[in-house]
Amino acid sequence: MLRLTQVILPLDHTDDDLQQAVLTLLNINEEDLLSFSVFKSGYDARKREQIKMIYTLDVDTLSNTELLERFAGNQNIKATPDTTYQFVGELPTEQTTHTDRPIVIGFGPCGLFIGLILAQMGFNPIILERGKDVKRRTKDTWDLWRNRKLHVDSNVQFGEGGAGTFSDGKLYSQIKDRKHYGRKVLNEFVQAGAPEEILTISKPHIGTFKLVKMIQNMRQTIIDLGGEIRFDSHVEEFVMDGDAVKGVRLRGSDSQGGQTIMSNHIALAVGHSARDTFEQLQKQNIYMEAKPFSVGFRIEHPQSMIDKERFGTNAGNERLGAADYKLVHHCKNGRSVYSFCMCPGGTVVAATSEEGHVVSNGMSQYSRNERNANAAIVVGIEPAKDYPGDPLAGIELQRRIEKAAYVLGGENYNAPVQLVGDYLNKKPSTELGDVTPSYQPGVTLTDLSVLLPDFANEAIREAIPAFDKKIKGFGRKDAVLTAAETRTSSPLCIKRDDTYQSINTKGLYPAGEGAGYAGGILSAGVDGIRVAEAMALSMLKQISEQ
Incomplete structure (x- = not known):
């Protein structure tokens, strides 16, 4: 079979359009085409009003060998690779051949x-x-x-x-x-x-x-x-x-x-x-050994806003589903802030595993049809700069933040939250706007800046307006920040x-x-x-x- 990559079609294409694309790319007649199937599909939404579908296809024809020779210099037309899992070794013929x-x-x-x-x-x-x-x-x-x-x-x-x-x-x-x-x-x-x-x-x-x-x-x-x-x-x-x-x-x-x-x-x-x-x-x-990890908050926006900003008039298209995003900003203080574990149409959940700690995480169902989008917005922590020495020191840093979040939330497993506008203006939040936080069992409005090191607050405050330039409304005043996002990855190796x-x-x-x-x-x-x-x-x- 043949593997065709980078097969690009308009978002609103039909199945017949996909078949015609195969015939055109290979320059063959319909009777020469035995079958084709989608190996991988995705989309390119960089131009939200001209979103393209991108396919990788497996194609079988009457002349596979001849076509491979004809398109030998084309990197997008190759033989379909064997993706069957094979163990490199000779397995025992009977389970009883070992006792360990x-x-x-x-x-x-x-x-x-x-x-x-x-x-x-x-x-x-x-x-x-x-x-x-x-x-x-x-x-x-x-x-x-x-x-x-x-x-x-x-x-x-x-x-x-x-x-x-x-x-x-x-x-x-x-x-x-x-x-x-x-x-x-x-x-x-x-x-x-x-x-x-x-x-x-x-x-x-x-x-x-x-x-x-x-x-x-x-x-x-x-x-x-x-x-x-x-x-x-x-x-x-x-x-x-x-x-x-x-x-x-x-x-x-x-x-x-x-x-x-x-x-x-x-x-x-x-x-x-x-x-x-x-x-x-x-x-x-x-x-x-200690290894880098990240800490920060969960941020929530209306999923409809993210859909509109990412897909424009194509928002709601069944082929696209709920929109996601991936953002990164390199800050003046040498730190990097990035989005992590973005959950379209999901909820922020309580994720602690230790008593007297508050940890946030994101979750979505298969349908991704909840009201809010959420993602971690986190800043990198580096062992050499932030906790040199003991490999377990990163865990202690995580714990300090989580314990402080528990106290700030009211010591009842409420999560402390703050509106983005208040966080950027360095003042506590006292009331919610149009974005309703999804965290359960509950939330407490407060000032989140006391949880993180100064360099982390400085970096996140610089990153959010930068992200707003990429996704309009990302920095909206009533978007909700929920603490604490500390379990992004293991702090050790x-x-x-x-x-x-x-x-x-x-x-x-x-x-x-x-x-x-x-x-x-x-x-x-x-x-x-x-x-x-x-x-x-x-x-x-x-x-x-x-």
Whole structure:
């Protein structure tokens, strides 16, 4: 088959127009065309009144070989690549050929794919998740949102599915993916019940409700393949033998009763909020480094305003859906401010995992039809400038902001909020405008500038008017800022070598966002596949040496 890229058509084109574009590009007759399908579609909205659709197509004709020769110099006409997932190694013919069951700590997107791949390879992984299954976890999460009751091991951050479960469910990334692992992730999601369109649209998303059912299906697949998933299983300590990990010891109050589970292949996929785990790693001298992260606020605007400013008269077009944005501004003080985790037609949610803290995050359903758009507006924090020394110092900075936000909100899990106009004019807010904040369980109007370092306030105050020049109305006076956005990424990196093992702890495989190697559902899933392969290769080597 042929892969055609950069096939550009008007927004209002028909299916017949798409077929005609194929015939024209290849200069063939209709009878020579056997079939074509959309591999990927997106849009170019830089000119909002002349929005173009951009397609990548897979085409089959009566003369594929001849056409490839004719268009050999055309970078937009190539042979369709094989995107089928293939493991690089020879798998055991029977599951009983090994006794060392690998352990996966964490059941977010990364741990999910480590467990799935290992199970598909026949290695019977044991997956340990400190939180609850997604059904019970959803109930606990709503308990905070509705009743102000926090469950510290079952919330937006912890539990089956990880932090990505209560998000927009974005499934795109800028990672390099030459082995098509991203396609493997998307294919597994579709098999588990995700909409098939995630395979073809350029910025796919799932939404929270669809994610919940999908994760349940993937869990059952792992179990059916011989894997084991233990919820309410909080790893408290690593069993060590010199510089090698040999197992884990669970917290005694957990359902497993402080059980010790032995294995010399352990994946650590705990997410960016497992602060007690990071503290334990430091106690056991497992090497970590501080890494940059960002802090700031969530900003809310009417979604209709964002649609109009991004799409003009094309706002509301079914092919476009709810408009998103991605913004960045480099400030005079040397800092950068950028939008992060933009949620079209979504809500701002309570996302703390520690008592006496307030954390905000964004979430959308698949329909993206809520009134407001929201996104994090954050400024970069740099270890060398802002918290040199201890790798855990970034966590302490996050905690200081979150604790202060809790106090500022009224010490009842209300989020402190401020209108953009008041924030820019350095005065507390006392009443809302037309934009109604979506955060639950509630909000408290106040002055947010006391939460962040002076350089961060200075940078954000410079960035918002700059963003307003790109999206008119972005700096509107009654847009709402909600604090605190602190969990943008892990503030540390658990360093690993080219075998994906910790650089000073054999058998420990740091993985995903919490270890500093991913930033979202798709990239976490891809990193999970890489780590699973590395673990499998090591176990296969052990088997061959027995």
